[in-house]
Each structure stands twice: as C-alpha cells, then as structure tokens.
Amino acid sequence: MRLPALFEQGTDMIARSEYLERMRCLRQRVAEAGLEAFLVSSEDSIYYLTGVSYRPLERPFFILVKPEGKQVLLVPALEQEHLRAAPNVDEVLHYWDYPAPVGQGWAERLLELLEGFGQVGVEPSLPQEIASRLAHLSPRTLPLVEALRVVKSPAEVEMLRDAARYADLAVEKLLATSYYGVSELELFAQGRAVQLRIMKERGYDVLTSSVLVGSWPAPLSAQPHGVPTIADRLEVGPHIALGFLRVNGYAAECERTYFLSPPREVERAAFAVMLEARRRAFALVRPGVDCSEIDAVTKDFLQKEGHGGHLLHRTGHGFGLGNHEAPWVAEGCTDVLRENMFISIEPGIYLPGVGGIRHSDTVRVTRDGYECLTHAPTDLASLTITASKRLHRVKGALMRRAAGVK
Template identity: 30%
Template sequence: MSQQRIETIQKWLKDQNAEFAFIQSKANLFYLTGFRCEPHERLISLFVFQDKEPFLVCPNMEKPLISQAGWAYPIIGYSDHENPWELINKYLSTYSFEQNIAAIEKEALSVARHEQLQNLFPTFTFVNCEQGIMEMRLIKNEDEIAILREAAKLADFGVEVGINAVKKGRTEMEILALIEYELKKKGIAEMSFGTLVLSGENTANPHGHPNTKQIKEGDFVLFDLGVVVEGYCSDITRTIILGQPTEQQEQIYSTVLKAQEETLHICREGTILGDLDRKARSIISNAGYGEYFPHRIGHGLGSEVHELPSLNETNNDRLQVGMTFTIEPGIYLPGVGGVRIEDDVLITKQGHECLTKFPKELQIIHS
C-alpha cells in the first residue's frame, strides 16, 4: 500500500516540476507510511523524491515501530541530543537537483520548520502539496472501508453505552468517562476527538464542553463521539431526552431528523456537494430555525476526523463512489437546547451506505 501511494506522490511531483515533498503532518505520514504516532515537539518527517528512494526522519525510539508498520525504505534516526536537520543536510549532501522547487504542507508546517528547510535549500521556492495528498485520500479503497465500518460499529457501541447510562442526577463527565472506559475495554486507545456528552442548555452549543452538571428531567442529552481504528476515524452524534419532551423539543427533533433523512436520500454518485447543505438548510429554515443551524452539513472522514470533502453550500464538486463523510444537521436554540443527528456515510455504486447504524428516532429516557 505504501509503495503505491509513494509512487502516486512521485508522479505528482513530476507533474509539478518539484524535486521533493517534505511531509510531516500526522495524518499524511500515516497515509504514506502506515506509521501513526503523536511526535509532540520532535521531528518526524518524510522526504519523497521524483526518482530517488524516499526516507523517513524520526527519533531513534520510534524506529522499531516504523519498521513494524511496514516501512521498507531508509530511516534517519536521531537521539534527543542531536539536531535532526544537521543529519538531513549530511544525508542530502550527495544529491543534486535541477528544479529549485519543493512541496510542503503549507497549512501544517510551522514557521520554524519552514525556516529550517529554507536554510537547507536557500534557492528553492515552495509549493503546497496538501491538496494533492488530500485528493489521493478522498476515495477510499476496500481495505479502508472495512476499517471505517469497524470504527463506525464501535461508535454505535459508544452511543449505546452513553444512553444506557443516562439517569437523573448523573453528570455529563460521569457518562463520558463510562463511555470511554467501555471502549478502552474493547481495545480503543484513541478517540477521534474529545468526546461530548452535553445536557440541557449545554446542548445549544455545537461544540460545548462537558462538565459536572447534573442531568435533570426534561433535558436534551447529546452524544458526539468517535474512535480511531487502525488509523481511521468515526464520528457519530445522537440526541435523546430525559423525561417527557415539550412540544417545542419534539418539533426541533423532528425537523433535524427530517433534514438528515432527506439529505441522506440524495447522497449518491454525481450529486453536487453543495446541494446536500442546501437541502438540509432549506428544511430547517422552512421550519423557522434557519438562524440556529450555524455549521455546514458535514465533512470528509478518514485518517482524520475532518478532511476533504467539505460539505458546505459553496462546494460544486460532485459525490464519487468511495467518498466517506458525515451528514449532521442541527438546531441549537439558546435557553432551550440543541439537537444534532450525525451519521458516517459511504458513497456506493448503488447510492449510499450509512456506516453508523444506531437508531435515530427520538428516544425518551425515564429514570
């Protein structure tokens, strides 16, 4: 897998007349090498050339894990007392370049590391390779889809644990801890993002912060979580209510559910991505809640929990078989609460498949 992806990058470099690509973001490194870790302040980077062997730069402590991940090319290891840039410079001293162009991840690369590269290659100009790599990552193969299905299944499980734990007087953080504890028992070492368990007025914040607030009768309770399985992420949101809902709460929920279901109905090859956002937005706006739907309908999903495509109303790209993304309309009413329903979606030749399958009908919990 790494070999094929490296060759694709090499072809892209030739098309761009770029001598090499310098890759150091966590997700892109994983995609191209099979190795996933959190390097903290230490440099882990990949150099890919048009027609030379690629090599990795990493702390010596990571070398065994990189080899275990299947990386078969050279590795430059360094200890904490060594300067990796000096080792890179020494390794490259015999290389000659004709085009003074290199590719970097402009969104992910720090100013400090860009300056180090510029010191090594003072005559070079730098182009952005992120779009090219993201387009490679856009369409998932069968192996990736199988992993994403497993990640979605475990996200379903996490929501089930959370809902079963809801009762009057229990805190958001208590339920959150139980969800992650049960997932860790199943071998999940990493969540896709910080798990959200929000209740009452806290659900009116799309990215609210769980706290020690006790859940009370009449509260919406919103769960937003995902897990990382073999380097791939899932992302699900479900909203329930503790006790008898008000007429307004029922209306908000039914509007979000309708927006999600009708948007899913048009998820098929060839659909313009912006149409997905417009479909959900029109339903929510027609119900009188347009100003309370402040975010796009969804985002791409893969080795990052947010990647291409961006499902906003200005995106005129079309859905392709093998794309994976979320559909997640929401209504967030200050002083009342919010509802979001989110699924992970795969575009297939037949239309689409929801990878997350936990029921979406309003669940009313009686404690």
C-alpha cells in the same frame, strides 16, 4: 513516544502491498506536479504512507519523496530503529534530538537532504517553524497526500466499518445508562466499557486510537463544542449522546438527540425539522453530487423553517484517519462525492437556553447512493427515555460518592 508498526501487531487489516501502492501513487503525483521532491511531515500522512504509529511531540519527522530514486525518512535518533518497520522507505536517517547542538538538529539534516533540489513541495499543514527554515527554497504547498486519502480502499472501508460499529455501541450504552438526573460522571464512564470492548475484539494501538463517549446536557447542548463537567446532570431538554472514536487508525462518529422527560412543543417541532433536513441531505448523497449542494439544500430548508438564526455549522465532514477531514459537506467546498468517500450527515438546530437538536451518522458513498454505517434509533419515541432505572440510579450514587461528586 512510539509503538510497533500496526502491521506487525496484527491490529491492522491493511496489507503491506497497499502501503507500497500508496507510495507509488504519491510518487506519480509528485511527478505530475512537476516537483523534484515532496516533503511529507504530518503525523497522519506519514502513518498513511507507512502504517507505523508514532507520536512526534516536539520532534519532527519527514519523508522526502521523489518521483524516482530512494525515499528517505528523517527521524529523531530514538525513533530510528522503530521506523525501520516502514514498508516503503528505502533509507532511514536521523538527527540527534530537539533541541540539538549546532549541526546535529533536524534543520541541518533536512537542508542537507534538500540540497540541489529545485522544485520542492510541502504539505498544507507544515508548521511555521519548519516552513521558515525552508523559505529560501520557495516551496509549493500542495495537498497531495490528502487527495490520495479522500477515497478509501476496500481495506479502509472495513476499518471504518469497524469504527462505526463501536460508535454505535457508545450511543447504545449512553442511552441505556441515562435516566432523569443522571450525572456526566456516569456517562463519561461508559467510554471505558467501549474501550475495553475494542481491546478485546480488535486489539488497541494506543497512539492511533481514542474514545470520547459522553452526552452533552441541555441547555449546554446548544453549544456543540461546549465542555460539560462530570457533576453536570441531565434533566429537562434535548441532550446529545456522542460516540466520537478512532479505532486503530480509522475514525467514525454517531450522535443522537434524546430526552429524559417528555419533550416540550418547541423541542418536538425542532426535532421534526431536523429529521426532515437529514432526509433531504441523505437523498442527495451519491457519486457526482457536489458537497456544497448538499449543504446548500439543507441550509435553505432550515432557514425556510425559521431556523436561520439557529445554525452553527455545515451539514457534514469527511472521515478517515481523522474524525474531521475532507470531503467537507459545506458551501464553499469544491469536492464532488465519489464512491467510497466517507462523510457525516449532521444538520443541527441550536436553540439558546433550550439545547441542541442534532443526529450524526457515519456514511459511505456507494456506487449508486449511500450506506449508513451507524444504526442507532433516530425517531423521537425511541429517544424519549422515561424509565426510572432504579439499578442505574443506585450504581450512579455509588460512583458519585466514590468520585466525590454531589
């Protein structure tokens, strides 16, 4: 599958010159690593270097990056003309298809390109199918592109700011639509409204955009990656509203715990502890701070408050082309915060049989602190919704009837 280059569509705020600079920086890092060639193969890495959106499916794509000389892109034949839009690739070669007759597939063409090179590097995400064909070269696995991506350029900052704005919109719509007994069908449907707003205001690259909007109902919200059905209803307990978006290549999220009936004491107490854990995490966000320190301080507080057995994940993760990428706000991570890194802050408490208590925000590290780019309310009063919302109930009943949901 393919779509024209973003910088040709007008949905991209990133200039051609920035793509050229990204390749220059990568070539410099290839040289510093003592490599004769570096093989870029992941979809996000190729998109980051070229601005060309595509979907590889079973057909692999490769950029052969050298410290000097021509940069070569190898693609399936049906993508050759499309990928010529890449601003910083000197030559676009192709293989026939996948699978292909002997001598016409990606493996043969790739090995031809690599012939004569000694020190070759590959990305950590290289699929095993490809790695096995390169084993005789003993390639070095290096996250060179990931290291470039971790600090965002001014243009990327604006792209991420846009994505965060729509994540906020998603939560706003979920909270506005929710009432005691609302179905997941009605809440998931809000994703369409968010998607249409993006299309109207920013354009929409279907291959680098995605919209996940919904609320995880209690008690399923105690399983962060549990999967609700469209027939599920939100009633008693803590529910988690989620806007999890990628807008024309750049990702953000906003999450809020909310209630559709007065919270019980155990829920109120856990909510207060979660807010204090967030406050402590935010207080540490600034350049020079170890990501692992933020996670350790947050986790230590939650454990001292009696929730050691109610923790399921780290304090946060990075944003960029992916919704989850470096830097990782987690113990065991060696990343140190720098200006214009983007992270989430989302300590969570998960009470079995009750539900999950978690807010999440998209956060930019600034020169001397942080900027929170998502602005949905965080206090318990604002997130306790008891209005009857008669019109929403009528609309919901009609929607469920049309979808055959009880």
